[in-house]
Amino acid sequence: MSQHIIYLLPIFFSLLGAILSILPIRYIDRTMSVVASALALVSAIYLLFQPVCIDGYFYIDGLSKLLILTIAMVYISTVLYSLPYIKHLGNLLFQHRLYYFLLNVFVATMFFSVSVDNLGLIWVGIEATTVSSALLIATKNNQITVESAWRYVIIVSTGLVISLIAITFIYGSAGTLSLHELLQHHPDNRVFLIGILLGVVGFGTKAGIFPMHTWLPDVHGKAPAPVSAIFSGVLLPVALYAIARLIQIYPAHTIKLFALTLGILTVIAASLMMTVQTNYKRMFAYSSMENMGMILIGFSLGGYGLLGAVIIIISHGLAKSSVFFLTGDVLSRYHTTDIQAVNGLFQRLPRAASTLFLAAMAVTGAPPFALFVGELFIFSALITQFGWLIALVVILFLAIAFIAVNFRTGKMIFTGDENIKKERPHIETWIAIVNLILSFLAILFIPYFELLLKNLL
Amino acid sequence: MSYLYSLVEIVYVLIAAPLIVGIQLSLEERLESKQGPSVFQPYFDLVKLFHKESIVPRVSSPVFRLGPYIIVMFYAFLAMILPIITAFPLPFAPSADFIGGGLFFGAAAAIKKFSAIDSRSNYAHLGTSRSASLAVFTEPIIMLIFIMLGVISNTNNPFVINNVLRSSPQWYYSLVHGFVTVAFFMVLIIETGQLPIESHTNGELGMIDQAMPFEYTGTDLAMYKLAFYMKTFILLSVFLNVYVIPFGVPMANSGIMTIIIYMGIHLLKLSGLIAIFALLNTTVSKFRLYKNFDFLAVAFALAFLASLAYYIIK
Amino acid sequence: MNQTFEVLGFLLIVFTLLMQWEIHVQRIIFLFAASSFVIAIFLVLLGLRHPQEEYMLFVLAGLTIVVRGITIPVVMNKALHRLYEKPWRVREDKPLLGVGGSILLSLVLIAIGYFIYQNSLYSVLKVRSGSVPFALFLQASLLIISHKHAYIQMIGFLVMENAVVMLSGWVFGGLPFIVEAGVILDLLGLVVVSSLIIRVRESAILQEGDTAESELRG
Numbered sequence: 001m002s003q004h005i006i007y008l009l010p011i012f013f014s015l016l017g018a019i020l021s022i023l024p025i026r027y028i029d030r031t032m033s034v035v036a037s038a039l040a041l042v043s044a045i046y047l048l049f050q051p052v053c054i055d056g057y058f059y060i061d062g063l064s065k066l067l068i069l070t071i072a073m074v075y076i077s078t079v080l081y082s083l084p085y086i087k088h089l090g091n092l093l094f095q096h097r098l099y100y101f102l103l104n105v106f107v108a109t110m111f112f113s114v115s116v117d118n119l120g121l122i123w124v125g126i127e128a129t130t131v132s133s134a135l136l137i138a139t140k141n142n143q144i145t146v147e148s149a150w151r152y153v154i155i156v157s158t159g160l161v162i163s164l165i166a167i168t169f170i171y172g173s174a175g176t177l178s179l180h181e182l183l184q185h186h187p188d189n190r191v192f193l194i195g196i197l198l199g200v201v202g203f204g205t206k207a208g209i210f211p212m213h214t215w216l217p218d219v220h221g222k223a224p225a226p227v228s229a230i231f232s233g234v235l236l237p238v239a240l241y242a243i244a245r246l247i248q249i250y251p252a253h254t255i256k257l258f259a260l261t262l263g264i265l266t267v268i269a270a271s272l273m274m275t276v277q278t279n280y281k282r283m284f285a286y287s288s289m290e291n292m293g294m295i296l297i298g299f300s301l302g303g304y305g306l307l308g309a310v311i312i313i314i315s316h317g318l319a320k321s322s323v324f325f326l327t328g329d330v331l332s333r334y335h336t337t338d339i340q341a342v343n344g345l346f347q348r349l350p351r352a353a354s355t356l357f358l359a360a361m362a363v364t365g366a367p368p369f370a371l372f373v374g375e376l377f378i379f380s381a382l383i384t385q386f387g388w389l390i391a392l393v394v395i396l397f398l399a400i401a402f403i404a405v406n407f408r409t410g411k412m413i414f415t416g417d418e419n420i421k422k423e424r425p426h427i428e429t430w431i432a433i434v435n436l437i438l439s440f441l442a443i444l445f446i447p448y449f450e451l452l453l454k455n456l457l
Numbered sequence: 458m459s460y461l462y463s464l465v466e467i468v469y470v471l472i473a474a475p476l477i478v479g480i481q482l483s484l485e486e487r488l489e490s491k492q493g494p495s496v497f498q499p500y501f502d503l504v505k506l507f508h509k510e511s512i513v514p515r516v517s518s519p520v521f522r523l524g525p526y527i528i529v530m531f532y533a534f535l536a537m538i539l540p541i542i543t544a545f546p547l548p549f550a551p552s553a554d555f556i557g558g559g560l561f562f563g564a565a566a567a568i569k570k571f572s573a574i575d576s577r578s579n580y581a582h583l584g585t586s587r588s589a590s591l592a593v594f595t596e597p598i599i600m601l602i603f604i605m606l607g608v609i610s611n612t613n614n615p616f617v618i619n620n621v622l623r624s625s626p627q628w629y630y631s632l633v634h635g636f637v638t639v640a641f642f643m644v645l646i647i648e649t650g651q652l653p654i655e656s657h658t659n660g661e662l663g664m665i666d667q668a669m670p671f672e673y674t675g676t677d678l679a680m681y682k683l684a685f686y687m688k689t690f691i692l693l694s695v696f697l698n699v700y701v702i703p704f705g706v707p708m709a710n711s712g713i714m715t716i717i718i719y720m721g722i723h724l725l726k727l728s729g730l731i732a733i734f735a736l737l738n739t740t741v742s743k744f745r746l747y748k749n750f751d752f753l754a755v756a757f758a759l760a761f762l763a764s765l766a767y768y769i770i771k
Numbered sequence: 772m773n774q775t776f777e778v779l780g781f782l783l784i785v786f787t788l789l790m791q792w793e794i795h796v797q798r799i800i801f802l803f804a805a806s807s808f809v810i811a812i813f814l815v816l817l818g819l820r821h822p823q824e825e826y827m828l829f830v831l832a833g834l835t836i837v838v839r840g841i842t843i844p845v846v847m848n849k850a851l852h853r854l855y856e857k858p859w860r861v862r863e864d865k866p867l868l869g870v871g872g873s874i875l876l877s878l879v880l881i882a883i884g885y886f887i888y889q890n891s892l893y894s895v896l897k898v899r900s901g902s903v904p905f906a907l908f909l910q911a912s913l914l915i916i917s918h919k920h921a922y923i924q925m926i927g928f929l930v931m932e933n934a935v936v937m938l939s940g941w942v943f944g945g946l947p948f949i950v951e952a953g954v955i956l957d958l959l960g961l962v963v964v965s966s967l968i969i970r971v972r973e974s975a976i977l978q979e980g981d982t983a984e985s986e987l988r989g
Contacts, residue, residue, distance in 0.1 A: 093971065120950030124957055131960035138968060143975040150972055153965050154924050158915060161931045164954065165908070165938060172896075172943025177950065190895050632781055754871035755792050761878050762784070769885055769900045770777055 006050065007058050009043035010068055011111045014075070018104035021097055029097035030083055033104060037076040040107070044072035048452070059117035059179045062452030066310055067114045067234075067241055070317045073438065074233040075107045081325050081431050082226045086139070088332065089224060093141040106132040106230070110238045119177040119199075120167050122242050123160065126206055129235060130156050137223040148218040155215040159205020162198055163242070169195030182249045196255050199246045200262065206239035208289045209296060210266040217273075220285030221337065225328020228281065229321035232288040237313045240292060244299045244306070248456065251302060259300035260386070266293030267394055271401040279337045280330070283408060284323050287363050290401050291316045291371075294378060297394070301381040306456055308377025310449055311442065315370035318439035319362035322432040326356040329426055330412075339408050344416020352429045353413045359436050360409040364402040370442035462716065463537050463547045469720055470536040474683070474690035475499035477727050484735040499686065506679035514672050516577045524572025525673070525680035531565040532687040539615060541694045542716055542723060544623075544706035546616050554613035555603045559596075565688070566592060569669065576672035583661070584668025587746065591647060591654075591665065594753045598644055601760040605637050606699075608767060615699050623703040632770065636763035638700050643756035645696055647749075649689045652738040654749055663743055690727070697726045773899060776941055779813050780903035782806075783937065784881065787910045787930055791873045794862040796922045797851060800844050803926050807839035810933050817940045827948040828940075835936070838955050843929065843962045847922060850966040854973050861922075868917040876917075880909040896942060904938035921969040925962070932958060 017036025021029035047068060053060040060068075079100075086092075086099055109132055113125030130153065137149040171177050173191040186192065201211070208216035216236075220228045247255060270290035277283035291312060298309025327337075329352050334342050346353040362369040375398070382391045450457065479496040486493025495501075513522060537549040539558055553561060570589060573581040607613045609628050610621040622629050647654050650666045657667055670681045698706050705722065707715045744752060786806040790799050811832045818828030851858040868876065888902035911934055914927035932954070939946045946954075 118947075118950070120946060121953060124950065124953030127954075127957040128960065131957060131964050134961075134964050134968060138971065141971065143972070143979060146968060146972045146975060149968050150921055150965070153961065153968065154915065154921075154928060157928050157961060158912065158931065161908075161928070161935060164932075164935050167950070168935060168939040168943055168946060171946055172939070177947060191892065194892070632778060636781075748870075751792060751870040751874070754874040755788065758788050758874050758878050759785075762781070762788075762881070765878075765881055765885065766777075766781060769902055 004053055007053050007060050010040045011108050013039040014104045014108040018101050021100040029100040033079045033100045037079045041072040041076050044069045054180045057117055058115050060115050061455055064114045070314050071110050071234045074230055074317050074321050077321055077431050077435050078226045078230045081428050084428050085226055085328055089140055091141050093138050099139055102132050102136050113238050114241050117179045123164055123167055126239055127160050136227045137219055139224050145222045148222040152215045152219045156206055159202050159212050163202025166195045166199035166202055186250055196246050196250050197258055200243050200259055203239050203242040204262060207236045207292050209262050210269050213289055216289055217282045217285040221279055221282040225324050229324035232324060233317035233321040236292050240295055247299055256300045259296055263293045263296035263300060264394060268397050271397040274401050274404040278339055280339050281327050281337050287405055288320055298378045301385055303381055303457055304377045305381035307450055307453055308374040311370055311374030315439045315442045316363060318435045319359050322435035323359045323363055325432040326352055339412060342412040344420040345413045347416055347420040348423050349425055351425050355433050355436055357413055360405055362439055364405050369440055373443055459548050466542055467533055467536050470687060470690055474686035477690055477731055478686050480728055481731045481735050484732060485738050488735060488739045503679050507676055509675035511675035511677045514576050517575045521572050521575040524568055525677050525684060527568050528565045528684040529680050531561055532684055535561050535691055539695055540619055540698050542719055544619050545709035555615050556613055559599055573669040578672045580668045580671040584665055587665045595644060595647055598757050598760050602637050602641050605763045619699050619703045632766040633763045636759050636766060640756050640760035641696055641700055645692055648692055651734050653741050653744050656743050693727055693730055702726060775816060777900050779809055782809055783907055788874060788877060790914060791877055792870055796861045797859050799923055799926055800847050803929060804840050804844040806933060810936055811835045831951055834955055838959050846962055846966055850970050854970050863918050863920045863923055865919050866917060873917045877910050877913050880913055881906040884909050898942050901942045904934050907934035925965055
């Protein structure tokens with residue numbers, strides 16, 4: 001146990017940051033959050049080079065390590081972006097230090113969810129992310145944000161009760177909830193199968209998977225930019241992590257087919273909804289939903305599909321957080337989320353505008369970015385397992401999504417008349433740029449990801 | 458001999474029915490710390506009304522006059538076929554089973570409505586339409602209750618149901634029986650006009666049964682009231698003798714003395730139930746007219762739960 | 772023992788039906804507290820089956836009473852008191868479904884739960900009347916769907932959680948203690964957080980009227 005204490009480090013640092021930032025000392029919340037997130041990132045990178053840890057308490061293999069790394073990267077960028085953003089946000093529901101407290105707790109619960117070796121505790125962790133993040137959505141206090149926070153709480157908790165039932169089923173039929181025991185040996189009866197299927201539906205609610213995704217656009221459309229970024233970037237993949245484990249435990253054909261169907265339906269629903277959006281934050285929210293659909297397809301296929309899904313998680317997490325940071329920038333200049341009302345972004349903020357253009361390309365899977373490679377892996381697995389036709393359908397809807405997002409983003413950036421003056425750029429645009437570059441650079445590490453995920457492929 | 462029992466039973470119902478209502482009215486006043494009328498007040502009312510002249514609206518037909526008499530006849534007949542003082546069938550009992558008894562109750566209610574409508578008074582029409590719209594939803598509940606008891610005892614005979622419930626504790630203490638009893642209690646509240654549903658005042662907004670005999674006077678009104686007393690008495694007796702306390706009702710081989718002693722016990726049982734109603738009437742406030750249907754929905758839900766419980770627990 | 776469980780299960784179903792019937796929020800909260808106590812009794816009975824091995828169930832029963840039976844209703848009640856001048860008069864004023872209709876629908880859901888359980892799971896689980904927790908779950912989801920008042924939706928969610936406790940105890944013999952304890956802690960956090968959110972939401976609606984609908988669409 002004692003040598004395994006290092007696996008606790010990310011959780012420990014973020015919790016420490018939470019406790020220290022609640023102290024009533026001026027600026028301690030900001031400094032301690034930055035320090036905690038930096039330490040968490042360092043320990044996450046350090047964990048990459050540690051051996052796989054599987055005991056009764058933790059289950060940390062390559063997938064968990066990569067998720068911890070993604071969470072840590074989005075965590076530090078979110079904290080850095082929040083420093084100026086929250087300061088300028090008027091009419092807050094609570095004090096600044098409660099915001100940082102909740103943010104740190106939220107990240108700690110995500111670290112917890114991806115590292116424990118017990119399905120029940122994974123559930124507890126994911127439900128705890130709901131508890132800690134609900135108030136973050138309503139940071140800016142008005143009726144609409146509060147309403148969307150309420151919808152988030154009630155829909156997501158209800159969905160998670162379904163996965164709690166699933167966990168009851170799994171425990172009832174297998175007699176254990178420990179991941180490594182379940183992976184070695186699991187029963188093969190109907191109760192266990194229904195348990196896994198219910199779990200896919202229940203955790204899918206939290207990840208914005210098709211039938212219960214309705215909270216997702218509301219929350220992303222109304223939450224403050226850093227919160228949207230961390231939601232879209234890592235919270236949704238953390239919920240998908242649970243589904244990945246469930247599929248890994250019992251890779252039966254029924255379950256794979258079920259997850260694949262849900263994934264494809266998610267992609268279709270999200271792409272169709274994207275074409276009619278008038279609110280750019282909601283549009284990018286649907287884009288996240290579409291990517292979650294792709295990741296679920298990847299997880300359901302297994303093998304190189306899973307590698308592709310992990311690549312999408314990492315690059316999408318970074319690129320989408322970059323997008324949401326930039327939308328926060330746009331919102332603070334234009335004071336509206338209506339696409340029609342945003343014009344001439346390139347003249348006003350050239351740096352932010354070009355980054356937004358590239359980031360929108362990145363999240364919709366344009367070629368030079370790692371997301372494209374991830375989608376390629378998934379499609380190759382899809383074609384070998386299910387043939388061309390299904391793959392073509394998915395590609396068609398991805399193309400619709402690509403056109404819908406990039407056409408609207410391009411409209412926001414490039415229309416506008418000559419006499420719009422250039423404004424002084426915000427310093428925090430650099431955070432978005434760094435994230436976008438990292439998302440691009442992820443392509444170089446794909447062999448390393450493959451090495452880490454060797455036991456799953 | 459058994460014809461004698463029938464005669465005793467019908468006389469007993471006719472004599473004791475007003476007493477029960479009298480006890481309830483008196484008890485309600487006592488509970489509110491008032492003096493209250495004597496328990497024999499309904500008898501005095503009846504005697505007074507029998508001595509008075511009946512006035513008939515000019516526009517009405519013979520239905521108006523005949524109605525109350527036919528209803529009293531119906532209830533007298535029901536008194537002979539239902540287990541009120543005996544747990545064994547009396548000579549007339551084979552003429553109708555539980556569903557048949559339910560149909561007789563329904564027929565009596567229908568005749569009551571016809572004769573009320575025939576008075577051509579607006580208030581009577583108001584009460585009739587309200588009463589009819591409640592009855593439409595009450596009937597299915599009663600049917601469901603009878604069907605559930607039929608499922609338990611494999612028969613629709615109230616005497617057999619009484620014997621089954623008193624001799625098999627696994628049914629007496631079952632959820633099915635519990636749900637049926639509560640549902641029937643709620644139906645009783647509707648049928649006998651107790652408080653959450655109906656208060657016996659002449660308020661236009663809430664009156665149901667109170668509005669129907671608006672044009673009756675004298676002997677006709679007395680018959681009408683007597684019919685109401687008998688209905689209450691018979692329904693409460695069936696509820697107690699068949700569902701709640703099926704024990705101790707005299708069996709076939711017990712003599713006339715046992716039956717006479719049981720009459721006293723039976724009155725005590727009824728007084729207990731009446732005390733519950735009195736408590737309800739002094740503590741609960743009246744529902745708005747349209748909320749009565751929610752009450753009915755709950756009663757139906759309980760009756761339906763009884764059937765679900767039967768299948769789920771089986 | 773099984774019959775006692777059935778009685779408790781049907782008692783919970785009746786409590787949920789009464790919640791559908793009731794429109795006053797405060798009374799619904801009391802009904803929820805009562806059903807939490809029923810759950811605690813259920814856990815104690817479950818523990819009494821094997822008192823040596825499952826002593827943790829007594830701890831869990833105590834935790835259930837403290838958190839679900841007392842703390843959560845008190846927190847919600849306090850929030851009601853802070854928000855309204857006359858908390859006992861707060862009620863559901865725009866239900867999506869009439870009371871009678873929702874009670875009948877709730878009955879249909881109980882029947883559906885029974886048929887699904889009987890046709891899919893009974894042959895494997897062999898637990899008599901195991902459909903009761905499923906029925907309770909479906910009823911609770913109806914409670915959420917058919918009401919617009921946030922407190923009632925919250926109660927619906929909590930009833931759902933109670934149904935899961937019942938399910939795990941009755942059908943599968945209970946979850947590991949650490950998971951159950953985590954679930955209860957999560958619930959507590961969720962209720963505190965959502966009481967805050969509901970309070971802000973309701974006071975905004977009281978002041979400005981309901982304007983959020985139009986922006987959260989599509």
